[in-house]
Amino acid sequence: MTIYQSGQINTNSLNVPDLYVQVLKPQNIALNDVSTGRIGLVGTATWGPVGTPVIVGSMGDCLSAFGPKQALASDIGTAVNIAIMQGASDFRCVRVSDGTDAAATGTLDGVSLTAMHTGSAGNALSATLVADPIITTHYTLSISHATLGSRSYRGTTWAVLATAVAADSMALVRIGLPSTVPALAAGSVTLAGGADGAAPTTAAFLGTDGATRTGLYALRGQGCALGILAGVSDSTSWTTQAAFGLGEGVYMIACGPAGDGIASAVAAKAAAGLDSYAVKLMFGDWLWWNDDTNGTMLVPPQAFVAGLLGGLSPERSSLNKELYGAIGSQKAGLVSGGTSQTYSTAELSALFAAGIDVICNPAPGGSYWAVRGGISTSSDGVSDDDSYTRLTNYLAETLNAGMGAFVGEVISATLFGDIRAVLLGTLSNMAASGILASASWAVVCDATNNPQAETALGYVRADVQVRYQGINRFFVVNLQGGASVTLAAATAG
Known part of the structure; x- marks a missing residue:
């Protein structure tokens, strides 16, 4: 008797009577989930490799890899600190420089x-x-x-x-x-003579996509679900960020310049031609943050949003979720100063109609700092919510990471059945974890959508439809009061 591993023996060529034991691989009934909370962060630092993604899971990791924090909007350590406070815990950080950096x-x-x-x-x-x-x-x-x-x-x-x-x-x-x-x-x-090179251009942040990747492009293949170019508010970068986000399945969190006005923000977005579910554009109302190293700082809203989404399941929206660590904004002023200017309904409407989100206080749920819109820059009402981008990317990346195992298999009813089983098992697992609603999908992979004319050429098609759960954006409570109101027995409390 001889024991063989799967694929090591051709059973059609046996000519010696004997016992042959073949160890088969376990049946794959579902795909492994991909990360939905990993943040790709491009910024400046006082230490660390330039243009290389570094794994960071805590502030200790960040400080060891990139040195002490600096009071800069582009600082990696500051952004990681803010994001961790919102619930994030998985980062791929890329340091950029203006070329004047030097070693001590x-x-x-x-x-x-x-x-x-x-x-x-x-x-x-x-x-x-x-x-x-x-x-x-x-x-x-x-x-x-x-x-x-x-x-x-x-x-x-x-x-x-x-x-x-x-x-x-x-x-x-x-x-x-x-x-x-x-x-x-x-x-x-x-040692002496070390320099940071801490004023890189927008082009440096975007980087190059050649044999050696730098900047944003260094995040290719890193499995990031969210992306930030820390402190970059240059509108000329937005469509490039959108293209990267679409290609890599990354939800890019962009922002406008500090102290921006609503009219100029709307005009800048229109001029940039930005209309994509791959980008979330935050209004240039930057936030005040009390840093444990550098004191009170004015910081871009990106890390707050990315950190929040990084801690949320992909079917959830940033809308109305409490943010931590903000002590004021440019519009509202510092909380310690006693000022509390808020956004009017008309101002919020103008921003949201243009596909621009904002962090402000109060929120629908009370007096706390929160993302007020929960939207991307898409002008399509079906795909403009955070949850659409994140869940679509999650599903696509999960399928992309596991379904390739079927390439090279013999096209048969068995193959169709195996493909259906894996897809159905994967979606069922997502429903069990609350990401999808029960029985909210349909999978077709059989002879009906794989005619012989196509399979003869090597084509196999699986058609997958998934219905997402909606987000409660417009909550209407109908109140009828008065002495003349007649109560329905079934609803009286």
């Missing part, structure tokens, strides 16, 4: 130490070389930073230390040895 450097006895990454955070890196108090030929090189952490290396020569540093994937510096390497000697140095 220092020397110990002619041996050069260069910060692993560019940025001003490197200027606080200290390197200390001390001899072992017992074995004096052994030295310890310690590299430390209050935010980035510390790394230590032991060796008897600079060459040994340089090798140890080069082998450390978490190293904070690189060591450059001179042609004549000195003997080890105790000493210390603080």
Whole structure:
């Protein structure tokens, strides 16, 4: 007897009588869900690789990867901080620069130490070389930073230390040895000369989409459901963001410039030709935020919205959900200042009719900061809600991630049945988790929509229809009062 794995034996070519055990793969009855809360964030930082997506799951991760926060609208750390407060916990962050970024450097006895990454955070890196108090030929090189952490290396020569540093994937510096390497000697140095390059252009934020991807395009294939170009309010970027969002299944959260007016915002959107369910455009009424590092800051609304949506299931809208950490807005002023100017119905109507959303206080549910419209920039009333974009992307990405396994299979009734089973199982699981309503889908994959003329050419088609759950946007309560009102027995309480 011989045991074979699935596909290792051709049962039609057997000529020796024997027992053949073939281990088959478990039946795939549903697809694995894709992430609906991952945020792709492009911004500036005081440390970290430029143009490379970095996984961040907490503020500790962010500070270690990108250094201390800065009081900038484009700062990655600030945006991550705000988004985490709203419920987000999964980020892919890409640092951009204006090209003037530089790595901090220092020397110990002619041996050069260069910060692993560019940025001003490197200027606080200290390197200390001390001899072992017992074995004096052994030295310890310690590299430390209050935010980035510390790394230590032991060796008897600079060459040994340089090798140890080069082998450390978490190293904070690189060591450059001179042609004549000195003997080890105790000493210390603080690196200097690091620069952030923290004023990148819109083009730098968008990046390039070639063999080496940078900026926004570095987020391709990262599985992001939401996207932010932190602090970018340039209307010329909006249609590019829309194209990226459509192609990657990413809901891009854009914004207008700080202190914008409603009329100018409406005009800018029209001039840009922006009309897409892939982009949510926030009005340029920026928010005041009390940062734990930089104090009171005026920040763009993007991270609040992305963080909120990142913590919500894909069938839900941002409309009327409470936001945390905002202490005022440009229109309302600082809460501590006692001002509370609000939006009129006419102002909100003008924004929403143009496909522009806004964060304000109060909300329909009470006196708290919230997204007031829950809409995208689409002019189609069927596809202009957050939930349409997010659920459509979720369904499409889930199918795209798993249905490719059927390519290359023999076209038969069995294949049709297997495809239907996986699709129905996947949709049923979504209903069980509340993403879809019960029995709100239809799947056809059989001979009726796969005629022989098409299957003979290798085509197989599965037609999937899914009815989404609506969002309560216009809640009407009919109240009838008076002494003459006659109560219906079935509704009297």
